[in-house]
Amino acid sequence: MRYCMVIDLDKCIGCQTCAVICKMHHAQPEGTWWNRVFTQGSEYHQSAVGSNGTFKIEYLPVSCQMCENAPCERVCPTGATYRSKEGTILVDYNRCIGCRTCMAACPYGVRQFNWKDPKKAKAEAGYAYGYPFDVKDEGKRLVYTQDRPAGVVEKCTFCVECMNEDGTYHTLPACVRACPGKARFFGDLDDPNSHVSHLVRTKQVFRLKEEYGTDPKVYYISSSKPKNVEAEWADQSWENKTPNYIP
């Protein structure tokens, strides 16, 4: 079993609901974001890039890519960062020494350090939020707790709190449930009949920074932004110009 996520960039409207629900659901302290959504190529979110009337807006949500060849796991000196039976990369908060080597190693900038005590920070702000119960993987590794200790690293867990003991999910991850564009899909990559396997097989998918050899398990369906095919064909009007090729 290897859980993976597929994100359809054609359907993503950049609303950042996934980022916010993730932050709320996992009680992330101020300044900490397990999930981020930005407009590709743009200095500011939701502003178009381009020139001369060829503007476009495309979004990119990025959380932990759950790498198969995860640099964060390989560099972690204590084994705090490890791969669960389900192929998910998790952090055991009781074992993490806060050396931040994993943060230097992860190319996706998804790992977040607790620069101050989150519990205190939330108390100061006057509110507490997030899934309230501890989650222990295989009964021993503390992979989720509402108030992580100061000085340890945290990141997306593929909503490990939604998982049953046998590794199946009772509820889909929060970002998948919350996405108003229904752009997110979650499932078992090893199961050829799962919807995610089907998408990965049949759609034009890509993964981020494959050249680093991380072998991520988050797939993006390329945005095609379909146009009016007739108009597109007419648009070429190559007959009146020097043609690049003879069709």
Next chain:
Amino acid sequence: MKSLSVSGKKTAALIAGAAMCVAGLAAWAYQLIAGMQVTNLRNSFTWGLYMGSFEFFIAMASGGMFVFAIAYLWDIKQLKPFTKIAAIGSLASVVASGVAIFEDLGEPFHALYMIITPNVGSPLFWDVIILTLYVIVCVVAVVLTILPDTKKHMDDRGYRMDNEEKCRKFSYIAFPAAFLVNIVTSLMFATQNTREWWHSALIPVNACAEALAVGISFTILLCVIMAKHETFVENSDGIRLLARIAAAAIAAYIVMSFIEIIPIAWSGTQESRHLLHLIFHTYGALFWLEILLPLVAMILFIVGGGLGKELVAAASVLVIIGIFIQRMMLLLPAFNSIPLTLPVAGKLWTFPIAVGTFTEGEDVFVRFWNYAPSAVEWIVGILPVGLIVFVMAGSAILFRLLPDQE
């Protein structure tokens, strides 16, 4: 003002070292209570002064062992009076590096897990192992050099029994250990293929050259500070040899530093160009300092090796500053060339990183983090320096470090 006597100077140094340690410890305690928000590190820039100091003190720790080893392996008489200082200097530096890496941990109280549940594939795990072994190597070297001074090792007539043979044999361990500790430490960087500035097989080789340069310079500086003028002159051949080796190491370091940049420049990708911009523009002043200071020192070492202790001391200080800057430069461009980039409309676009803290009016998501150590970091960072001063002054009071001392 009356000038201090020798023992007065030692005591003053001891007190200064102790004061630095106390200040550093207090600031460290504050950091542990308030969290690492008191540093200027953030999620996109995770290592700074502490990691740089760790790397720097490791390099410094190699010099003493190298001097110790060659003195006995090559039987260089004029270096032998300095082996005690060299060995203690190495021990102090390696302990300082251990302290510096602990200062960098967010949860130092979990550190035992490195032994209980080690990840043997992690370069950092091996670094801790080799560091621990190196402490032992240094302790043995210190004991071997100091042992002949103890009563137990005097014969009936009060003559010191010689430890030469043991020292010579032990040098077969000390010599490779001095290099190994640098190689393993730099592998922590060299293995990271997602950071172009680090991912180079030359880094461990260059780390050895840098370690020789700064380590020997540190040992020379200790000798200048602690030896009487006559002893220094008497053994100037030994010092001159050290200066020449340091000069050769500096030359190798400078050449390798540029060789490391050539493949980056050659690749011509937008990411590489951004990295070059960081090295030569954003941090250009630091880059040229890390090259030019050791270069000047190299010239002084070559032409001025016999010209007197002031010049040699000045050259040593230049190398120490230069290599410290070099260690910081290992981090500055690396963290500010964020690996997650996309080419959009022909331009390099960097995916912003959440900094991990919130300050009103400041960005939470950044593409560049203008790191400079915070005041707390500087004070915490003084602890390893204070330790070295304290240990050197303490041992100068306790032991007879040089033949000219009583």
